[in-house]
Amino acid sequence: MNAKPNSLARHATIAEVQAAFEALPPTAIEAEMSLLGSLLIEPARLADVRRLVPDGGSFSKPANGAVFDAMLRLHDERGTLDIVLLHQDLADRGTLEAVGGLAYLGELANAVPTARHAVEYAREVAEKAAARHFIEVTGDAFVRVRADPHCLRDVLIDAQARLADVGAELARLSTSTTTIADGFIDPAEDVTATIPTGCSWFDQAFADGAPARGRMYVWAAPPKVGKSSLMLMAVLSALKVDPDVRALWCLGEMSERTLRLRALSVLSGLTAMVLQRPVDQLGPEQQRKREAGIESFQQVGQRLHVLRAPFTCEQIDAAVQTTGADVVVVDYLQKIQPSNLEDTRREQVDAISQRLSRIAVDRDAVLMVVSNMSGAAATGHASMSNAFKESSGIGYDADAGFLGVLDKPIAELLDAGEELPPQYKVIWRCLGTRHGDASAIVSMFDRGTLRFYGEGREPV
Numbered sequence: 001m002n003a004k005p006n007s008l009a010r011h012a013t014i015a016e017v018q019a020a021f022e023a024l025p026p027t028a029i030e031a032e033m034s035l036l037g038s039l040l041i042e043p044a045r046l047a048d049v050r051r052l053v054p055d056g057g058s059f060s061k062p063a064n065g066a067v068f069d070a071m072l073r074l075h076d077e078r079g080t081l082d083i084v085l086l087h088q089d090l091a092d093r094g095t096l097e098a099v100g101g102l103a104y105l106g107e108l109a110n111a112v113p114t115a116r117h118a119v120e121y122a123r124e125v126a127e128k129a130a131a132r133h134f135i136e137v138t139g140d141a142f143v144r145v146r147a148d149p150h151c152l153r154d155v156l157i158d159a160q161a162r163l164a165d166v167g168a169e170l171a172r173l174s175t176s177t178t179t180i181a182d183g184f185i186d187p188a189e190d191v192t193a194t195i196p197t198g199c200s201w202f203d204q205a206f207a208d209g210a211p212a213r214g215r216m217y218v219w220a221a222p223p224k225v226g227k228s229s230l231m232l233m234a235v236l237s238a239l240k241v242d243p244d245v246r247a248l249w250c251l252g253e254m255s256e257r258t259l260r261l262r263a264l265s266v267l268s269g270l271t272a273m274v275l276q277r278p279v280d281q282l283g284p285e286q287q288r289k290r291e292a293g294i295e296s297f298q299q300v301g302q303r304l305h306v307l308r309a310p311f312t313c314e315q316i317d318a319a320v321q322t323t324g325a326d327v328v329v330v331d332y333l334q335k336i337q338p339s340n341l342e343d344t345r346r347e348q349v350d351a352i353s354q355r356l357s358r359i360a361v362d363r364d365a366v367l368m369v370v371s372n373m374s375g376a377a378a379t380g381h382a383s384m385s386n387a388f389k390e391s392s393g394i395g396y397d398a399d400a401g402f403l404g405v406l407d408k409p410i411a412e413l414l415d416a417g418e419e420l421p422p423q424y425k426v427i428w429r430c431l432g433t434r435h436g437d438a439s440a441i442v443s444m445f446d447r448g449t450l451r452f453y454g455e456g457r458e459p460v
Contacts, residue, residue, distance in 0.1 A: 205430065229452065266449065422448055427440055427442055
């Protein structure tokens with residue numbers, strides 16, 4: 001049997017080499033602009049960034065390199081930077097127009113909505129710079145040997161020394177570290193560490209006083225208990241509390257139209273049946289609520305992105321990066337396509353759980369994962385290790401797990417397939433948390449408007 005083709009096992013032809021050298025060198029203009037924009041948002045990221053990108057020479061666009069050098073200079077001399085100081089520094093040195101003027105600085109300032117991915121942008125810039133450096137070294141050697149084959153030994157010695165520099169650049173990329181003091185923010189001032197929903201009875205269930213960035217929370221419950229509705233309420237509320245928060249909903253089961261209608265129901269306080277009636281058939285109060293709900297929907301809906309099924313963990317990760325999502329809802333865990341189809345189903349779900357937990361950490365996002373409930377949970381013997389269907393490892397990956405529990409009479413109605421009352425109590429029992437005392441969420445679920453309320457009737 002022939003071995004699989006390996007791109008490193010064959011040698012490029014002279015024609016291929018010539019075509020490669022005629023092509024444009026590797027660049028990452030968008031990453032360069034995003035990196036500069038991130039530093040304008042959060043200058044403290046510069047300490048991490050400069051380990052990967054030491055100076056403006058790493059940028060393929062000279063204007064971007066000049067702006068970065070000015071940022072380094074300002075930060076070193078003044079300990080800070082912003083667009084006003086940057087503009088003045090470039091103007092004083094006579095380089096403002098060369099980099100594109102104030103208009104280009106404004107474009108950089110609006111390049112990204114958040115600075116969370118600054119190090120990743122820096123890595124992309126550094127990787128492309130290393131590739132260009134490699135092409136420069138090998139291209140120079142190619143030209144020199146082609147012109148004079150007798151200088152091969154000297155060219156080889158020189159190329160080896162210069163390629164060692166490329167190797168050092170790659171080593172810096174693979175072993176980049178920070179100290180815990182880099183980018184330190186006083187905890188009392190670190191308002192971005194959590195994403196509050198503004199609802200005390202919900203937020204207080206979390207060890208940090210609200211859902212925390214970089215953590216994954218898993219929710220399970222029987223059908224009709226409202227786990228997706230609770231997540232939708234929490235997300236919409238967080239979007240209303242903070243106009244800078246963005247969210248991503250990974251839509252594994254319901255349609256996008258259903259999600260829209262549910263969101264409008266939550267925001268208006270009207271049932272889906274009422275919302276779908278002609279406006280002239282609604283009473284004055286219903287019309288007022290409908291109009292207020294639509295207005296709120298238009299405001300927060302622009303910041304709630306949707307990823308439609310089928311999707312993989314890699315696609316979720318890419319969508320989080322693209323949208324800059326602060327809160328991610330995966331509805332639901334078992335709908336994610338596995339990367340290894342040869343594994344058992346339990347191994348697949350465990351691998352997905354580990355990957356989702358890593359996404360929360362890497363993207364500094366709150367990850368809310370809805371899961372099917374296991375048979376053990378249905379019999380009342382639930383724990384973090386056995387409450388979530390088809391997974392044995394999610395208890396180790398999740399930062400906290402919650403199980404929706406009904407009062408006995410309601411649970412019996414549900415088991416019998418009987419009609420449930422318009423409102424009923426749901427206790428979200430905390431199965432375990434790695435960051436503080438476990439705390440249950442006591443709530444009332446209104447089936448018509450899909451709203452959850454705390455004991456004091458405070459909605460999410």
